[in-house]
Amino acid sequence: MNVxxxxxxxTGKVELCPETITFLKKKNIRCVALYASVQFCNNLExxxxxxxxxNIKHITSRADRTHVRGQLLGCDNYHDSLHLNAxxxxxxxxxxxxxxxxxxxxxxxxxQKDVLKDQVKEIICNDPMARKMSMMDFSAIRVILRKYRAxxxxxxxxxxVGVIVTVKPGQEHLKASFRLEKKFPDTKFYFFVDDxxxxxxxxxxxxxxxxxxxxxxxxxxxxQEKFVRGVVNLNDAFMVxxxxxxxxxxxxx
Numbered sequence: 001m002n003v004x005x006x007x008x009x010x011t012g013k014v015e016l017c018p019e020t021i022t023f024l025k026k027k028n029i030r031c032v033a034l035y036a037s038v039q040f041c042n043n044l045e046x047x048x049x050x051x052x053x054x055n056i057k058h059i060t061s062r063a064d065r066t067h068v069r070g071q072l073l074g075c076d077n078y079h080d081s082l083h084l085n086a087x088x089x090x091x092x093x094x095x096x097x098x099x100x101x102x103x104x105x106x107x108x109x110x111x112q113k114d115v116l117k118d119q120v121k122e123i124i125c126n127d128p129m130a131r132k133m134s135m136m137d138f139s140a141i142r143v144i145l146r147k148y149r150a151x152x153x154x155x156x157x158x159x160x161v162g163v164i165v166t167v168k169p170g171q172e173h174l175k176a177s178f179r180l181e182k183k184f185p186d187t188k189f190y191f192f193v194d195d196x197x198x199x200x201x202x203x204x205x206x207x208x209x210x211x212x213x214x215x216x217x218x219x220x221x222x223x224q225e226k227f228v229r230g231v232v233n234l235n236d237a238f239m240v241x242x243x244x245x246x247x248x249x250x251x252x253x
Contacts, residue, residue, distance in 0.1 A: 010039045012129065014098065015046045019133040020126045024054060031057040032124070033084065033092045035072040035108070037099035040128060044070060047098060047126075058096070059088050065170070074103045075216050077110035078235070095123045100130065103218075109141050110221060114243075144221055151230030152240050154210045158187060162208035165193045166215045173214040173234060180212065183238060199226040212237050 016024075024032075032051065036044060051058045061083045062069045063076040076082060084092075097105040108123045123136040155161065165174045180189050190208065197215055202208075211231040213220040220233035236243060 007042070008039055009042055010128070013046070014040055014043045014128045016050045016126055017128075017131040017133055020124060021050070021054065023124065023133060024056060027094070029056055029093045031059065031092050032094050032096040033082070033088070033121075034058045034060045034070060034096050034098070035063075035082075036070055036097065037101075037104050038071055040098045041068055041071040044098065047096075051096075057091075059084070059092060061088075072097065072099075072104050072107060074107050074218050077107040077217055077221070079111055079114055081107075081111055092121060094121050097123055097125045098128060099125070100127045102136070105136050106140065106222075107218070109136055109138060110218075112138070113141070113145060141221070144224055147224045147230070148221060148232075149244075151210060151224070151227075151232050152236065152244055154230045155212070155232045155237060156240050156244065158209040160188050160190065160207055160209050161212055162202075162205060162210075163189055163191045163212045164197055164214060165191055166197065167193065167195050168215070171215045177212065177214045177234060180234075180237060197223075199223065202227065202229075 034044065034047065034051075035041075048058055060070045063072060063083065064081045065073055065075065095105075095108045097108065099105070102125075105123050105125050112120045120138050125134045125136060127134070161180075163177050163180065165177060166172060174191070174193065177189075177191065180187075189212075190205070192205075197213075197219060202211065208229060210229050211227055212234055213231050214234045217233045217235070220231050220236070224231060232240070
């Protein structure tokens, strides 16, 4: 089946609401990293003009798997997903997200899970449709990261691990998952391939001690409670010892 994906840009006014402007002034924000969901990212000129009038510098980038600068995907939830260099990361005071909902801006919280707590930047969410502002910070994912750390520890000692693989385009990482067998030769890996992740079917395999998620990385975080035996994302599985062995935000939540 041929599939055609089309952008559906928002045709209404896209601008900072009064609440957001007041907050930026009150917090003396001097530089923001500006991102938006796809329906708003091509209509950010008004936002940039408002920031310029407020004398606030705005930085953006082209994140992984996006096709335009400033676009944010929910799976851009690792520190290097946004392709911001060290100087830019140090310069920004906060992230400014233009859009509705929590799924996309939560990626900006997850992307900071490996930095020290005093270096975590706030996420300012400006909803142009509801004309209101909301905030996100590390507290939004504290419980999830505690469970995730427990899953990492479980994976490190597990002998039988289930690997979930999807055939969905853009999320299929079967070949990459095979490298687990070379990385952990003393662990037995079982590969489960499907077009979707069927959480209800996982309990049919009670011999699995912990699961590896190779699909969208948000499954490993947002759906943590659906995995009774725990779940770890593929890229974190390869670096499990490094993650558990270093002092970072994950150790102190």
